[in-house]
Amino acid sequence: MPQPSISRSSSPSDGLPFRTSQDFEIEKTNRNNSPSSARRRTTMPMPQVDNDLAYRSAVSTMLAASTRLSTISGLIPMDSSQLVLFFRTKSGITHSLDFPIDVDFNTPPALDVLIAACRPHQTSAFNDYSDHESLFFPPNFPLTTSLEIANLPILDAIRNTLFPRLPQGHYLTVTRDKLEVVVKGGRMDPQPLRSDGRVATIAVTLPVRFHGGKFVIRDALGHEEVYFGRGGKDGDMEWLAFTPDCDYRVETVTKGCRLTMLYGVYLRTFGPTGVTEPLINPSDKFLDLLSHVLNMSKGQRIGIYLANEYAVNPSEILAETLVPMLKGGDNVIYHAIKLYELVPELHWTAGGYIWPVDRTVEITEQGQQSSPGLGLAGLSLLDPPHRRSRGSASPAVRGAFAYNGSARAGSVSGSVYSDSDEGIVDTVTFRVKQSGAIPLAETDIIILNDYNNPNAPIGKERVPFVVGGELDKLVVKTLIVISP
Template identity: 55%
Template sequence: MPLSTISSISTSSTSSHFSDGLPFPRNQSSPDFEVETSLSKAPLAPSQARRRRTSDKDAEAVYRSSVSALVTAKTRPFTVCGRIPVDPTALILFFRSKSGITHALDFPIDVDYDMPPSFDVLISTCLSYPPPAPSSFPETGALFYPPNLALTATLEIANHPILDAVRNTLFPALPTGHYLTAVRDRLEICLKGSSRSVQPRPSDNRVATIVVTLPVRFRGGGLVVHNKDGRAETFYGRGGKSGDMEWVAFMSDCDYEVEMVQKGCRVTISYAVHLKTFGPSGLQPNPLISPSDQFLDLLSPVLNMSRGRKIAFYLNGEYGVDPSEVLAESLVPYLKGGDSVLYHALKLYKLSPELRWTAGGYVWPVGQTVEILNEVLDSPPISPSKRMAFSLLNGTGMRHVPSVSVPLSAPSEPGSDEGEDLKTRVEKSGAKPLADEEIMLLSDATLSGPVTKERVPFVSGGELEKLVVNVLLIVYIP
């Protein structure tokens, strides 16, 4: 899978801070700040290609594959997980048996040491899942509580920011005025030696499902979630140990199954997440989510093969900020979707990611906004009739974004080159070439997902132009 990587872009020199042995081509910025990166436009010379060892090519192929898998997972997350800070001793489950008697079940539970009588009643009340095929036998031990019987718990997910985390990660582009609500779906029990095969998807118009693991000790029983593209993530969790309770959420177009429980008993309560449009809807830098093991497994080889380098990824979300008034770093508490997952995954590795504004192969310092200052106070009037955006292309073309307001610069002098004039203004504003900062940008040109873009207006030749500004997530790998 071809990758498009912009690493050391400079208009003043063709040299690079990296050796030619790196698997990412170097491209120069054109004077008008339009860059279209393509692997075919930066081939190795024949003599260089002959000197490349097979082991080097294999390492490059692995690196490219790892970056592609990571970028794909970041662009389209379909699961999210986290923990609920609840004391398991304060959790009580109330249910009604087939005889009409109400029982209360206290937690935590370890069936290998003590089987509460009410838990026996709960198991006997549950029903077996139907066989996955008409000719097969029912799944022994894979049970669910009858939906027609009363069931309630002292746990209320509405008291915890789970829905906020689900919206932030799985539905980052949800319009204003649309909200998520959760309705308890069913209680499921997998006894020792049992598993749960993929069942037909519910037809209740849900947009996602949340699965909360209750504090009952078990071993094995991993939750496997499959999305429509064939990708899968497995959540093993802590096996119902005492402490924070775990939850996993996934999109409604995903299938899930439970691997065989090797020891103990796995008990979960699932919730159907629905989209509503009623009611109106804190700045917390602490994440509401935890990256999945599968995402960390995709990130790990990229980090291992990037040691000693400063790598960067484009952000994908739309944040609607003014680059001339806010720092890119101030977006951290508002990160959503795959941007949030990647940022907090890097934090788990004890790294120090940072956000910076970038455009046309230049990057602004982490503590600086994108301001192109006025050089001449008596500027001619701005004509709104002609507008052109200078865009940084990433393999698939330009994307339209709404304009933002920033201080305007002076117009170009008659006869001057507009591209060079813009380059000079960008450099005077404090931006540095990516080559000087030794930043290697990792991206996948085959993906057509969105890239975070804001437009910075400026005056050139008496006309209003707009420079497309992106956001980079940059981290140094020691």
């Protein structure tokens, strides 16, 4: 893979997947609520790669995949030997099926009874009633398992990932749908979209040994994700969820028998309403996309903006505090990075400045300057973690703002202030520096963006501050920084 090197070009129109400059974005609360961008621009480093088109295409594809989530998967932390399937056939006899099952070693009689009671899918490519059809257990026959989906945090994982903007007061419920069976030599053709009001479908691969039988999900745009039904090392079972605009199929089972339990997920409300191990696993395809970008960025520190907003105040909490709250594509990217044994860091950033991982955005009025120990030249994001501890940087000094320096369009002295954007940017710049932030241009961080979608969503948080008796809000973004 080509290895990018840093270039100091600052032209924003070259089409590379990097943001070359930044402006302070300030929301004027009491001035017609019109956001303004301060005009002091800061140049940021850009890499020079052997194949710019390939690099920016790889970045664009990876970022687009993170915002196009329609499916997600994970493992159920349950010993498969504790799972039992109960069902009743047309004869009225109730049977129980214990797991795990290896049909090549010993086929339980109850499994033969279950298969015999199944019906073929109407979409089956086979016209006869042979053992090579894809089957489903009749939904009018009693069927249940000792696995209770509602008692597991799977619905929370689905809400957090597939529906990150679901308003408060909306809840996800789950109902058993059907059991699908594909025996050796059989496959399942694409199943039609469901129109029963569901917002997602959950598929749980039951612990029956099989080979082949890949579960392929295709979204409305034709993008496909492939799942293999692999369980965990402790007998954990794979689950996956996908939105109703997707269809799915099962490729040929070459050995054994594949049993899949499907559940419908529905949206319910009570009326008109407006860091531990993750519960999800990024798909193999997304990991390949991320791996391609990481290989092409070898030797560089790269940054990716969070796409969602989390309604926090960056002046009160560290950016790292957002890790348990991450949702949507932010969650997928963060945990995918960790699977490569890299250490992603979350940083606050605004107007071409970035705060160290252990600093908050403290831009309230200050009565005195920070101590000399917090010189900007001495604060580097490249320092090792033990040098970036809280003890290595002086905290921002609180009190009344009394800086008597001059500004291009106004001056600040106590509460006297000339209402001007240029005056605001000087005031904000001074406070930002005093809070410990350093210019992004002085770091080696390369910020990636989707050149195919320049208006891609970027999450924004707000920090309120007062200038001249007026309450404004500084817009702050969150950056995932990945070190080589």
